[in-house]
Amino acid sequence: MRPVGILGGMGPEATILLMQKCMAAVTQGATDPLDDADHIPLIVHQNPQVPSRIARLIDGQGADPAPVLAQMARDIAAAGAQALAMPCNTAHHYADAIRAATALPFLDMVTATADHLVAQGARRPAMLASPAVRLTGVFDAAFAQRGVQPVWLAEDAPLLALIREVKSGGSPDALAPRLSSLAEHGRAQGADHLLVACTELSLLTGALPATMPWTDSLDCLTAEITAFARGSASSC
Numbered sequence: 532m533r534p535v536g537i538l539g540g541m542g543p544e545a546t547i548l549l550m551q552k553c554m555a556a557v558t559q560g561a562t563d564p565l566d567d568a569d570h571i572p573l574i575v576h577q578n579p580q581v582p583s584r585i586a587r588l589i590d591g592q593g594a595d596p597a598p599v600l601a602q603m604a605r606d607i608a609a610a611g612a613q614a615l616a617m618p619c620n621t622a623h624h625y626a627d628a629i630r631a632a633t634a635l636p637f638l639d640m641v642t643a644t645a646d647h648l649v650a651q652g653a654r655r656p657a658m659l660a661s662p663a664v665r666l667t668g669v670f671d672a673a674f675a676q677r678g679v680q681p682v683w684l685a686e687d688a689p690l691l692a693l694i695r696e697v698k699s700g701g702s703p704d705a706l707a708p709r710l711s712s713l714a715e716h717g718r719a720q721g722a723d724h725l726l727v728a729c730t731e732l733s734l735l736t737g738a739l740p741a742t743m744p745w746t747d748s749l750d751c752l753t754a755e756i757t758a759f760a761r762g763s764a765s766s767c
Contacts, residue, residue: 532760534572535638536612538603538629540579541619542698545730545749549618550575552753571760574612576603584621588663589691597625601632608633614759616640620660620728620748624667638759643751644726645673651744653724655682657717659710660728661694662687670728682722689713690729697731707738714739 539546553571561569581600586593600622604615615629616638623641630637648656658681664670665683674681684690693709710732714725718740725745727733733749 536607538617597628604632638755640752644748656724656726657722707735711738
């Protein structure tokens with residue numbers, strides 16, 4: 532299989548969750564006994580010292596993450612990766628800087644997620660995401676090209692507070708019901724689908740309402756990584 536490099540640490544638990552999902556993608560589809568070599572090779576740069584995207588994009592202060600992300604991409608390329616992936620929706624604001632840093636393909640979580648939503652028939656997804664995703668228009672172009680109209684919650688401060696609590700080590704079991712409650716606000720605003728577009732919130736999806744379809748962008752990235760590593764088309 533082809534190795535994929537992960538620009539991680541944003542946050543650390545979300546990166547670990549991606550690695551677990553990549554392992555599960557192999558084991559769940561296995562029909563024969565597995566050995567180590569059957570798993571997806573990942574070169575993970577777990578760098579929690581990437582300057583805060585929240586501070587830079589929401590608070591308007593702090594260092595620019597782009598040069599750090601570009602250097603991470605170069606380091607991962609030098610380590611032997613054949614593609615790059617990044618489990619952070621907000622950091623996709625800096626995707627162009629990452630693409631420019633190396634000649635490696637960048638497995639774009641935003642594009643993969645937008646394609647998946649269209650395949651699922653979603654046209655008005657409720658955005659469970661950091662306010663920075665809205666402020667920087669991370670999904671705007673991909674959604675506009677596909678006729679998808681995002682539904683942003685009337686108040687995004689509770690979402691940001693929840694993301695901060697995940698980053699500070701709050702218990703997922705204790706925090707997950709709050710994500711479910713916020714999802715209901717999206718339903719009330721006319722959403723036909725839920726989109727978890729913050730990988731910190733991917734840790735809380737177990738409490739999402741079963742009565743409404745939902746997509747986790749981290750699952751879409753997992754499918755892209757798995758497909759690239761195997762040299763096949765994505766199933767997401």
